[in-house]
Amino acid sequence: MYKYHCLNPIAPVGIERFDENYVRVESPEEADAILVRSASMHEMEFGKDLKAVARAGAGVNNIPLEKCAEKGIVVFNTPGANANGVKELVLAGMLLAARDIIGGINWVQEHEEDGDLAKEAEKAKKAFAGRELDGKKLGVIGLGAIGVRVANTATHLGMDVYGYDPYVSVDAAWQLSRNIHHAKTVDELYKECDYISIHVPALDSTKGMINREAISLMKKGVTILNFARDVLVDSEAIVDGLLSGSVKRYVTDFPTPEIAGVKGAIVIPHLGASTEESEDNCAKMAAKALRDYLENGNISHSVNYPDCNMGSKEEGSRVTILHRNIPNMLGQFTSLLAKENMNITLMTNKSKKAYAYTMIDVDAEISGNVVKRLEDIEGVLKVRVIV
Numbered sequence: 001m002y003k004y005h006c007l008n009p010i011a012p013v014g015i016e017r018f019d020e021n022y023v024r025v026e027s028p029e030e031a032d033a034i035l036v037r038s039a040s041m042h043e044m045e046f047g048k049d050l051k052a053v054a055r056a057g058a059g060v061n062n063i064p065l066e067k068c069a070e071k072g073i074v075v076f077n078t079p080g081a082n083a084n085g086v087k088e089l090v091l092a093g094m095l096l097a098a099r100d101i102i103g104g105i106n107w108v109q110e111h112e113e114d115g116d117l118a119k120e121a122e123k124a125k126k127a128f129a130g131r132e133l134d135g136k137k138l139g140v141i142g143l144g145a146i147g148v149r150v151a152n153t154a155t156h157l158g159m160d161v162y163g164y165d166p167y168v169s170v171d172a173a174w175q176l177s178r179n180i181h182h183a184k185t186v187d188e189l190y191k192e193c194d195y196i197s198i199h200v201p202a203l204d205s206t207k208g209m210i211n212r213e214a215i216s217l218m219k220k221g222v223t224i225l226n227f228a229r230d231v232l233v234d235s236e237a238i239v240d241g242l243l244s245g246s247v248k249r250y251v252t253d254f255p256t257p258e259i260a261g262v263k264g265a266i267v268i269p270h271l272g273a274s275t276e277e278s279e280d281n282c283a284k285m286a287a288k289a290l291r292d293y294l295e296n297g298n299i300s301h302s303v304n305y306p307d308c309n310m311g312s313k314e315e316g317s318r319v320t321i322l323h324r325n326i327p328n329m330l331g332q333f334t335s336l337l338a339k340e341n342m343n344i345t346l347m348t349n350k351s352k353k354a355y356a357y358t359m360i361d362v363d364a365e366i367s368g369n370v371v372k373r374l375e376d377i378e379g380v381l382k383v384r385v386i387v
């Protein structure tokens with residue numbers, strides 16, 4: 001029986017994927033697996049049984065990835081599962097920035113009691129006139145699951161789209177419309193574009209990337225859209241940009257006291273992935289990854305360990321070892337099993353940066369003593385036998 005805990009509400013369609021071999025527990029300390037959306041796990045103490053964390057979503061900056069890796073806890077996310085939901089809200093954000101739809105709706109609400117509302121509206125509407133997206137230049141920074149979708153869809157609105165991503169994956173590059181201009185530097189994109197939308201993860205290398213210097217390179221009256229993370233943007237620089245008029249609009253999915261209420265800011269309460277479809281997709285993908293890891297030891301879409309798949313566990317035993325990516329680990333595992341006269345029927349070893357994962361199928365039962373000796377090997381972080 002596996003125990004799981006949900007740190008945030010997770011869509012029922014995902015939870016239903018856990019069968020009678022699973023029980024939901026109220027306390028995270030008891031859990032074998034945790035499902036989470038945006039709740040911060042940085043201050044959490046992890047229970048001794050915790051084997052995996054699944055982020056039902058894309059961004060993993062709420063999870064201490066290194067600490068988890070050191071404790072042999074595999075962290076998964078659900079790449080692309082909410083990308084369409086975010087893309088649609090980015091498009092809505094661009095339209096809200098281009099036309100004063102919010103100002104117009106507010107005006108109607110304020111005048112709803114007026115007897116001659118329709119006539120008054122015709123007089124008032126010139127205050128809310130805007131511009132069209134057709135023919136404007138959009139720069140997309142980060143061409144992953146969301147950025148590619150935003151870029152491609154914007155071309156259908158008649159926008160001239162520039163994309164920048166020095167680490168673009170082969171898959172994403174295949175999906176990108178041939179009509180997107182390849183910006184070789186981010187400065188080129190800053191100089192060209194009327195709208196700039198950022199879709200990169202929050203990393204040390206990306207935090208604060210939209211700062212004073214970046215804004216100084218952008219066109220006067222630029223609209224900046226941030227549906228990725230608040231920390232990517234220097235909020236003081238944005239507020240000054242909005243007040244001076246160098247930034248016309250800042251559309252963000254991340255409300256902070258610094259930005260909420262500033263004229264020209266359109267602040268949304270983190271709704272990018274809050275659609276029925278995205279929530280369902282993320283929950284299903286997260287539950288599937290957790291089950292395959294707990295039941296078979298397979299890893300797919302992990303952010304701190306390598307993906308590794310040996311199919312379903314068959315006869316015999318499967319031992320899985322999370323360990324450091326250092327020389328001679330595999331040699332030590334196989335010679336230990338050989339000394340025990342154990343026949344290896346299948347084996348895989350994969351690495352990702354400082355960490356590695358080895359899965360070994362043997363045609364006999366693995367004793368507690370063998371597990372203990374594997375655990376004692378320098379560099380081994382967690383050993384699990386799947387029966």
Ligand SMILES: NC(=O)c1ccc[n+]([C@@H]2O[C@H](COP(=O)([O-])OP(=O)(O)OC[C@H]3O[C@@H](n4cnc5c(N)ncnc54)[C@H](O)[C@@H]3O)[C@@H](O)[C@H]2O)c1
Pocket residue numbers: 057058059060079080082083086141142143144145146147164165166167168169172199200201202205206227228229253270271272273274
């Ligand atoms: N508002 C929301 O509800 C919501 C929903 C999903 C994701 N997000 C945020 O959006 C981010 C992107 O999501 P995604 O699903 O597209 O992720 P993704 O991993 O598919 O794409 C991220 C892309 O950014 C690129 N990148 C990394 N560093 C870069 C840099 N310095 N310059 C340019 N490109 C760089 C990567 O190469 C990758 O292609 C997530 O990390 C998350 O923080 C927000």
Ligand SMILES: O=C(O)[C@H](O)COP(=O)(O)O
Pocket residue numbers: 037038039056057058059060082270272273274
């Ligand atoms: O990174 C993500 O997937 C988004 O920011 C969505 O977060 P949420 O699951 O809390 O809506």
